[in-house]
Amino acid sequence: MEMRSPLGRVRGLGSTNNGSGHWWLQRITGIALVPLVIWFVFAAINLAGADLAQFKTWVGTSGNPVLLSLLIFTMFHHGQLGLQVVIEDYVQSELTKLGLIIAIKFSAIIFGGYSIFAVMRLTFGG
Amino acid sequence: MASRNRPLSPHLQVYKPQLTSVLSITHRMTGVALAFGAFLLANWVISATYGADAFALAQGLLGSWFGRLVLFGMTLALFFHLGNGIRHLAWDIGKGFELPQVRTSGYLVLAFTVIMTVITWIAAYSVAGGS
Numbered sequence: 001m002e003m004r005s006p007l008g009r010v011r012g013l014g015s016t017n018n019g020s021g022h023w024w025l026q027r028i029t030g031i032a033l034v035p036l037v038i039w040f041v042f043a044a045i046n047l048a049g050a051d052l053a054q055f056k057t058w059v060g061t062s063g064n065p066v067l068l069s070l071l072i073f074t075m076f077h078h079g080q081l082g083l084q085v086v087i088e089d090y091v092q093s094e095l096t097k098l099g100l101i102i103a104i105k106f107s108a109i110i111f112g113g114y115s116i117f118a119v120m121r122l123t124f125g126g
Numbered sequence: 127m128a129s130r131n132r133p134l135s136p137h138l139q140v141y142k143p144q145l146t147s148v149l150s151i152t153h154r155m156t157g158v159a160l161a162f163g164a165f166l167l168a169n170w171v172i173s174a175t176y177g178a179d180a181f182a183l184a185q186g187l188l189g190s191w192f193g194r195l196v197l198f199g200m201t202l203a204l205f206f207h208l209g210n211g212i213r214h215l216a217w218d219i220g221k222g223f224e225l226p227q228v229r230t231s232g233y234l235v236l237a238f239t240v241i242m243t244v245i246t247w248i249a250a251y252s253v254a255g256g257s
Contacts, residue, residue, distance in 0.1 A: 027218060030211050037208060041201075041246060048254035049189060052178040059174070072168065079161035086158060107165075115168040118175045 022081060029078035036071040056122050065123040069116045076112035080104050145232045153210045156203035163200045189254075198247065205242040209235040 003020040047058060059065055083104045091097040141147075166188075173184035187193050213231050216222045222231055 027215065031215065034208065034212065037204065041204070045246060045250045045253055048250045049185065051185075052174060052181040055174055055181060059171075068171070072164075072171070075164045075167070079157075079164050082157045083161050086154060111165055111168040115171045118172045121175050122171075 022084075026078065026081045026085075029074050029081065032070075032074045033078055036067065036074060039067055040071055059119060059122040065119050069119050072112055072115045072119070076108040080108035145229060149210060149232050149235065153207060153214070156207040156210075159203045160200065160207055163203070166196075166200070198243070201243045201246055202239060205246075206235065206239040209238040 003024065043058065043064070047055060050058070059068065084101050087097055087100045087104070091100060170184050170188065174181045188197060213222070213235055216231070222228065
């Protein structure tokens with residue numbers, strides 16, 4: 001969704017030159033996380049002290065692998081968007097700021113991707 | 127520069143903390159904590175692909191007194207950020223901006239955080255049998 005004026009778009013205004021898009025995604029991922037997180041808290045309670053066999057059974061059950069993957073994706077997406085704002089607000093050096101933002105985005109993609117791959121392996125075996 | 131000795135605004139050290147400002151910064155702090163929590167979640171899921179011993183190690187660490195302390199903090203942070211996030215979404219559609227409403231919703235978020243955290247941990251202990 002485009003919320004900037006044509007003039008603002010041409011000038012590339014905003015803290016990272018796409019402020020409204022960032023803001024909008026933060027809300028969308030936040031809304032998506034409400035049901036996902038509530039689902040996960042219920043699941044995590046039931047997995048307290050579980051062994052690998054029990055965990056694998058739970059991960060592979062009906063909709064669980066899909067919901068868990070969606071949770072991981074949305075959580076890392078929402079988290080890196082939030083950390084980016086915090087870094088932009090408090091880090092003054094442009095180079096450090098850029099480095100930190102790239103580092104958190106790469107970490108989110110690597111750990112998010114790795115976890116979702118792990119969910120697939122646990123679901124399909126191997 | 128003539129501006130060098132000017133006071134900074136807002137001067138947090140002398141500014142009286144209020145419910146609104148304290149909840150605002152808490153939202154940010156819990157958000158940062160939860161972003162690190164996402165890596166804990168990732169580590170937990172990934173450990174399961176390294177076999178029973180690796181998963182047992184991850185479960186053991188999370189179940190240790192320190193692990194439980196971290197998870198308890200994460201639970202508090204999660205329910206606060208969830209409740210206050212919904213409060214923010216209401217503001218985003220222009221609802222609840224009057225000061226009395228802001229105060230009421232703030233206390234509601236705090237109550238929600240405490241009640242949900244307590245319920246979650248009672249439930250978790252009843253599942254794990256206090257082990």
